[in-house]
Amino acid sequence: MIRPDFPHIPWHDRDHPSSRRAPRILGINPWITDFAAFNVWSRPVGLLACLDMLRGAGASVALMDCLDPTWNDVKWPKPGKYGTGHYPKETLATPAPLAFMDRRFSCYGLPREMVREALTALEPKPDAVMVSTIMTYWYPGALDILDIVAELWPDVPRFLGGTYATLCGEHARTHANAHLTQGPLEWPDNWTAFWKTIGFDTPPLPENAGLSLATDLYEQPAYSVILGSRGCPFSCEYCASHALYPAFNQGMSSDILNGIQSEYDRGVRNFAFYDDALLIKPDRWLWPVLDAIVDRSLDLRLHTPNAMHVRHLTQTVCHRLKDAGLHTVRLGLETTDFDNRNDVKLTREQWEAGANNLLEAGFDLDDIGVYILFGLPGQDLDNVEQAVDHVRAFGFRPHLAHYTPIPGSPMFDAACAASPYPLADEPLYQNNSIWPCVPGGFSWDEAKRWKCLLQGKR
Incomplete structure (x- = not known):
């Protein structure tokens, strides 16, 4: 039964002159x-x-x-x-x-x-x-x-x-x-x-459409989200970002800050960035927002579950993030096989510099996690083990980012060829829990072995 004080889902309006009933x-x-x-x-x-x-x-x-x-x-x-x-x-x-x-x-x-x-x-x-x-x-x-x-x-x-x-x-x-x-x-x-x-006349599209979120629809939120941009300027083979949103658009700092302040005023203290490319062109919105958080002495905690691009983590960037209240740091390492990477997003020197800059800025090791791709078509899992050891050597927490074959991504055809399942016909087979492109598929014994490796146990 629904609790007595919650008999219905509330409707939310915004002042808008109209001669017709609002849909x-x-x-x-x-x-x-x-x-x-x-x-x-x-x-x-x-x-x-x-x-x-x-x-x-x-x-x-x-x-x-x-x-x-x-x-x-x-x-x-x-x-x-x-x-x-x-x-x-x-x-x-x-x-x-x-x-x-x-x-x-x-x-x-x-x-x-x-x-x-x-x-x-x-x-x-x-x-x-x-x-x-x-x-x-x-x-x-x-x-x-x-x-x-x-x-x-x-x-x-x-x-x-x-x-x-x-x-x-x-x-x-x-x-x-x-x-x-x-x-x-x-x-x-x-x-x-x-x-x-x-059956309603088409109204003009509001300003900032697609970048402004109705987060106020949650009555008692334990957290909220920040969306400063849509899309991604990169074209990773495993990602379908361009199929979902081909452009890369960034919002205005004033609008983003107003959203944060509104949520903060009603008691929210944890905010998660949902940007795919948080540190790209930060002068556009990120730095003004972080500066305002500091200037207003907002006692909040920021989190980056989508991972940041390590190559942009200079000493200055790390200190600005730390000063504004970043707590949960997630990094996209993907692999430490730098010599055979099929992209130019990260070199060994950039990875080591970014990692050291985070430590120098005073981030807590317990709050730094590093995503390592697991289960790509034809992937050498020995390289994944090496990446896990490499990350642990820095004192960071390695996390396996299990590969999801996504239609519309450049790698999807290779995934279909490597997988024993009809990935293109049935989306249930795209579930990363079944390890769709790992020879032999999911195994409890292998899952336990990887869990031990992530914890430094061999």
Whole structure:
């Protein structure tokens, strides 16, 4: 049962002159369906950007986040560090394509019946429902929520957007009972099509569309997110960033700072950067924002779960980050086989200089983690072991970044050739938990061995 003081999902408006009734748009972030899941400052940034721009265009908006830990009637696991933590989960039957896996498959997030009851209590009903998809292989949760919405409001248009809808369009068109929004909503064709479908005149696109987030829709947030840019100027072979968002756009420092200050004023102290290229052109927005945090004496903690590019970590950069309150440092090393790298993002000298600059700036070793790619098509896993040892020699914590074959990435064809699974036909096989491109696939014995290596045990 929903707690008595939470009978409905609230609608949020923004002052906007109009002679017509404002459309009501409900955004839903579905459950995670997977073998494992952990909350690392998770927020559906794409959906929050959509809701913000729709509200800016005159709509009333509401959010149902099935991963929101502020629902008091749910017993959530003990919170982790800085607002991270585990999700409540319910064991599910393993999907037929993944039946070979010797791992428990679960639904992570709020109980299904609680979500259904909250949606049932929503008054008045929405004029449209937008459902997000963050990972391609999490689509079962999105399809489930779409079925609930179709049952509750059969005449209300449903829109499915995000990674699965954009990168697995053919599969989504076959299985999802919804209109597909492929690519950002602010693209002119998507923006016009959305308003036409719901039967309202198309309003002008608000300023800063796509870079402003409706983070205020969370009532009692333990953390918030910062989005200073969309897209990435790099073209890594394993990444589909360009397929999702081809451009690289940066926001205005004043808008970003206003968002941080607003969240801070209502008690938020942990902020996670969601930028793919945080340290690129920092004069545009990052330095003014960090300087203002220092000038205003904001007692907050900053985190970089998406990893920073080590080559940009000069002494000055490290000290500015430290002074502004950066706590959780994640670095993208990927591999220490510098002589055979297929990109020019990082040299051995740049890696060692950046690592030493972090230490000199006074960062806590416990808060520095380094991502090392694991499970690439044809990857020599001996090189991964060497990278783990190399990172531990600096005193940092190595983390294996398990490779996810992503449609639209330059490496996807190679992944399809290397994997025994039909990656292009069934997104469930793109799940990095099954080690889709590692010969022999996932193994508990190998997983335990790698865990020991990461801890320095041999």
